[in-house]
Amino acid sequence: MAYVAVKGGEQAIGNAHAWLDEARRGDAALPAVSVRQIEEQLSLAVDRVMAEGACHDRSLAALAIKQARGDLIEAAFLLRAYRTTLPRFGASLPLDTGAMRVRRRVSATYKDLPGGQVLGPTFDYTHRLLEFALAADEGEPPVPAPEVPADGATAPRVTGLLAQEGLMADEPPSDAEPGDLTREPLEIPADRPLRLQALARGDEGFLLGLGYSTQRGYGNAHPFVGELRMGEVAVEIAPPELGFAVEIGDILVTECQMVNQFAGSRHEPPQFTRGYGLVFGQGERKAMAMALVDRALRSAELGEETGAPAQDAEFVLYHCDNVEATGFVEHLKLPHYVDFQSELEKLRSLRAAVAAGAEREAAE
Template sequence: MSYVAAKGGAQAIQAAHQLVAERNAPNPDDLQAQIAQHLHLSIDRIMAEASLYDRDIAAKALLQAQGDSIEAVFIVRAYRATLSRFLDSAPLNLGHANMQRHISAAFKDIPGGQQLGATYDYSHRLLGYFQNLQGPDESAAHAAIPSADTKAPNTHKKSGVMDILETEGLIEKSSTEPADAENRDITQIPPGFPASRAQRLQTLARADEGFVLGMAYSTQRGYGQNHPFIAELSHGSVNVEICPPELGFSLCIGTIEMTECQMINQFQGDSPETATFTRGYGLVFGHNERKAIAMALLDRALRAQELGEKVEAPAQDEEFVLSHCDNVEATGFVEHLKLPHHVDFQSEISTLRALRAQSLSTTARHDDTL
């Protein structure tokens, strides 16, 4: 089902609001479980920036950090460092993901229809708004508005907007950059410069959302030449598979929630015949749309040199962005200023006093000479 302003949109929006209200229903379990349920967007952000998909661990860390999300990320990363790595997973098959939300801002009619999912994008920003929503009969609501139904997500292979544009030759082909088995995991081997696009995307996926958002915003205001359209914004669950060497075939070991953003950007080319739109891409853990969109904007900005554009804005400077986007590193360097620096300061104040004394002595000798 497609949503439009004139017809059908009100019902779909109402169903989307209802799904948010249902998710916020009271939970009789313990505090940690309530945090995981009611603060699930915060939990998703912590999992993304800590590079560890575990809601219980993220909720426990947020509780321990007294609500400080960056401190919670630090705690989860420290815990993650104690875990053993025994096998790599196969690449995620996002074409077969179970979509709970799948929209396009560039096209009204997309394969499978616009699925609003559970979202407050179309609601009033009023305090207590969702508390006032009544719970209608769920089966009737979901039957009437299939596009907002998270109970029966779209399980068909996704035929995306980008695939259609690529078939028509209107957008650059998707990246064929080979995976570097020796240097593809930035948590094991830090990326150097220049970094591959895969390394850039990994770094942005776990970067601080606020930093990525600020950089992405700057590109829209002229510091990076981004004039984008969201081709597809999707949220859903996808299978994680491993292929044990002794078996020789893949096994599904579970599912994780992901948010993916496919961005269409301004075209480039040497002639009208070869001109195509360019891509930006974002993929993060959980329901994390703001981060995925900002990541796609920043990914496109960081491709400036690859696409023959001048690197003039901060968001286009790979070394600047990738070296400063990690919130744990930034927090450590900034907050270490709270720790004792008595010896350092005494050294500097002694130097300043000596300079002052030397200056006064020089001035006195000069006056005596006169």
């Protein structure tokens, strides 16, 4: 019996995988979608998979999306499983997002500011009316957007502008190498670099819901988008044997600096505090949600009232990873015959005891 079950299982798995391959390909009469097409035309899906997969590689992320049939959590999982096999050479220097080649930069706190407001490629002001013309395959490529030559003006960060006036809480820089969640297990309490690392890899939907809850009274946030920017930044490393920094490439990132009210404490005057979000690619929703949750997680150290879900570091950090979460939730479909058998026996014995007690009572 057991022998048959194992052999049957092997064959079943083989057949399931063949079916999966077939289902992934879909109607074979249609051309297959190429990894390059995914990279170019589903670029926001690629960005999300890179962020949650914690690996900046557009073509690998696109491949993962193709292999995962468009299931983005499955794709992030594939990318993480590849990432974990790569050697770690060290940490980069902090990204200088102030020197970003800005594609998009908006501030909700100042109508105008040095560097200006740059809308960039955003859905923000589109009307959500289905464009049926897009359904026709071979549409003409869109007319290129008009380009304005860069005026060379830098776009200083809004939080820096506020800091000059002393209105922004000081966050002293540190040269310490941050921890690495992918090499060391998370320990609570986690310092802010580690929390941000967990949030940056965290599930967009989970962080979105948590961030939203802080706006609706569960955590009392008073956030303003000081600034949201997206563009290319250089990544630098300083190998110890060289003794100086070298640029190893440019990556596209989205950064959100959320400015939040802080009432002050016995040691600090009332001031603004920062919630910070940074993600690979164009991931505004994630960067903003991350900044809200980052700020909520600081409530204890700032001496604010705590108790809301988004303020509970252990709750947030242990549950924001969608690869971990999907694994544990979905594992429930694996066989649990043995445990369930013991539960069955336990339940029967408990019921028997209750029935015996009832009989005894009736007899007395």
